[in-house]
Amino acid sequence: MFDARAIRRDFPILERRVNGRPLVYLDNAATTQKPQAVIDALVRYYTTMNANIHRGIHTLAIEATEAYEAVRAKTAGFIGAEGYGAIVFTRNATESINLVARAWGEANLRPGDEVVLTVMEHHSNIVPWQLVARRTGAVLRYIDIDGEGRLRLDHARELIGPRTKLVTLVHASNVVGTINPVAEIAEMAHRVGALVMVDGAQSVPHMPVDVRALGCDFLAFSAHKMLGPTGVGVLWAAPGLLESMDPFLGGGEMISVVRPEESTWAEVPHKFEAGTPNIADVIAFGAALDYLAALGMAAVRTHEIELTALALERLSRLPGLTIFGPRDPEARGGVVSFAIEGVHPHDVATIADSFGVAIRAGHHCAQILTRRLGQSATSRASFYVYNVPEEIEALAEALEHVLEVFRRGDSRAAVR
Amino acid sequence: MAIPEPQFDELYRDLILQHYQHPRNRGHLPNAALRAEGANPVCGDEVAIELEMNNGSIVRAAFEGQGCAISQASASMLTETVAGKTVAEARSLARAFERMIVGGETPAPELGDLEAFQGVAKFPARVKCALLSWKVLERALDGAG
Numbered sequence: 001m002f003d004a005r006a007i008r009r010d011f012p013i014l015e016r017r018v019n020g021r022p023l024v025y026l027d028n029a030a031t032t033q034k035p036q037a038v039i040d041a042l043v044r045y046y047t048t049m050n051a052n053i054h055r056g057i058h059t060l061a062i063e064a065t066e067a068y069e070a071v072r073a074k075t076a077g078f079i080g081a082e083g084y085g086a087i088v089f090t091r092n093a094t095e096s097i098n099l100v101a102r103a104w105g106e107a108n109l110r111p112g113d114e115v116v117l118t119v120m121e122h123h124s125n126i127v128p129w130q131l132v133a134r135r136t137g138a139v140l141r142y143i144d145i146d147g148e149g150r151l152r153l154d155h156a157r158e159l160i161g162p163r164t165k166l167v168t169l170v171h172a173s174n175v176v177g178t179i180n181p182v183a184e185i186a187e188m189a190h191r192v193g194a195l196v197m198v199d200g201a202q203s204v205p206h207m208p209v210d211v212r213a214l215g216c217d218f219l220a221f222s223a224h225k226m227l228g229p230t231g232v233g234v235l236w237a238a239p240g241l242l243e244s245m246d247p248f249l250g251g252g253e254m255i256s257v258v259r260p261e262e263s264t265w266a267e268v269p270h271k272f273e274a275g276t277p278n279i280a281d282v283i284a285f286g287a288a289l290d291y292l293a294a295l296g297m298a299a300v301r302t303h304e305i306e307l308t309a310l311a312l313e314r315l316s317r318l319p320g321l322t323i324f325g326p327r328d329p330e331a332r333g334g335v336v337s338f339a340i341e342g343v344h345p346h347d348v349a350t351i352a353d354s355f356g357v358a359i360r361a362g363h364h365c366a367q368i369l370t371r372r373l374g375q376s377a378t379s380r381a382s383f384y385v386y387n388v389p390e391e392i393e394a395l396a397e398a399l400e401h402v403l404e405v406f407r408r409g410d411s412r413a414a415v416r
Numbered sequence: 417m418a419i420p421e422p423q424f425d426e427l428y429r430d431l432i433l434q435h436y437q438h439p440r441n442r443g444h445l446p447n448a449a450l451r452a453e454g455a456n457p458v459c460g461d462e463v464a465i466e467l468e469m470n471n472g473s474i475v476r477a478a479f480e481g482q483g484c485a486i487s488q489a490s491a492s493m494l495t496e497t498v499a500g501k502t503v504a505e506a507r508s509l510a511r512a513f514e515r516m517i518v519g520g521e522t523p524a525p526e527l528g529d530l531e532a533f534q535g536v537a538k539f540p541a542r543v544k545c546a547l548l549s550w551k552v553l554e555r556a557l558d559g560a561g
Binding site: 019342343362363376401 | 423458541
């Protein structure tokens with residue numbers, strides 16, 4: 001049974017105090033904390049198994065290679081891709097998207113071809129396409145949102161057409177939380193012969209994700225946003241795609257035969273993993289996947305819906321506070337962004353931090369969306385498996401202090 | 417263990433809140449001789465400063481901008497403080513302000529009301545907010561030769 005209080009005991013950092021108070025960590029959309037099992041796996045690897053992989057003949061090299069490849073299989077299983085397509089390990093979701101933009105986009109996009117994105121993309125799913133558009137002459141089109149931060153499907157239908165070669169979209173928004181109807185959009189894209197790339201950085205960690213059900217061709221996500229170490233990203237690609245693409249980076253590990261003029265490539269996925277990969281962190285990521293699998297992703301999702309519903313209800317009672325995104329907690333991930341009238345988000349975050357409450361303030365690497373919301377920045381609380389209802393109350397109380405400080409400033413200024 | 421009181425009062429002093437909520441000299445100067453602007457790309461604070469000059473002295477200063485209470489109050493107080501100062505005096509103020517905020521130095525007497533910002537020194541994440549308008553001022557003064 002899912003028990004967030006028991007889960008908390010597995011995360012040593014949650015015992016920390018910040019500014020004299022218990023840490024209330026609500027910045028999980030930026031990165032999550034790590035359970036002891038992940039930290040142990042990292043230490044165990046370096047203590048007992050450290051060796052370079054894939055080429056070694058000795059025992060340590062064989063063990064390390066097996067452990068690394070076992071995580072590849074486990075990752076595939078986690079997203080319903082066992083024996084279906086290929087998993088490439090990268091540095092992060094950003095690098096996964098860049099890999100597709102360079103290795104697929106530069107080879108396949110022609111002047112006038114269109115790449116369809118959405119206004120709620122993270123910069124990591126905008127800038128790589130701007131770079132490739134500049135090199136190829138392709139054009140970027142952005143699907144707009146409605147007043148509740150949901151994609152406008154009528155606009156998607158309008159934009160996705162014969163010129164569309166790729167539709168690339170975020171599964172769950174890191175700002176408004178919206179969970180996008182990827183399967184529906186993938187169908188529109190495939191009908192016109194376009195491929196579909198999904199940024200799963202905020203969905204794979206938080207809900208059951210099955211690449212067949214999504215119907216996408218590429219899926220990118222990051223280990224560090226799902227209890228794993230930093231420095232590991234994942235790219236899943238549908239069968240045959242990576243085989244048809246040229247390598248992204250060249251070097252060791254990714255070749256078959258090297259001759260003075262040209263070389264031949266290793267098999268997929270190794271063709272896309274040039275150089276010594278992040279062996280230790282990939283292996284520790286395996287422990288994170290085990291941890292989440294034991295909790296059950298459906299239970300993780302249910303827990304986050306409960307916390308989100310509570311946060312939406314509690315925060316909406318604060319005067320002058322606007323919450324962005326869908327009102328229905330079932331329609332969004334565990335991310336709640338808000339604005340407080342007359343108070344800049346950085347001031348909100350500083351005061352919250354003085355109560356030990358860690359939230360994010362800024363444009364959340366989504367300037368197009370932030371501007372679309374009519375803001376220059378927002379404050380954001382985001383939840384995960386170890387968060388409990390009391391922490392939402394702690395956030396609400398910290399926000400009440402924010403209101404008090406700025407009301408105080410206002411009333412004194414008025415009598416001045 | 418007693419829970420210590422949160423320390424944000426040191427940062428959000430009344431004078432700072434007043435300037436944030438009721439900024440002085442906000443807008444443009446018709447006879448501005450010097451102008452510069454700047455931003456903190458990480459947090460999005462923006463400040464532009466205009467200076468009306470006469471004989472090597474700042475006659476009036478005005479600012480435009482958006483951002484947090486610290487960055488905007490700092491710009492507002494800057495415009496009040498530098499009016500009537502020579503270029504050399506204004507530069508000296510900027511350096512004294514930075515020493516107080518970055519080095520945690522006791523405020524120099526010339527800073528006057530700007531001592532309200534000394535609490536910023538304890539909030540490393542906010543130092544750039546307080547300094548932004550002063551960096552912009554220094555860039556504007558570079559135009560004075």
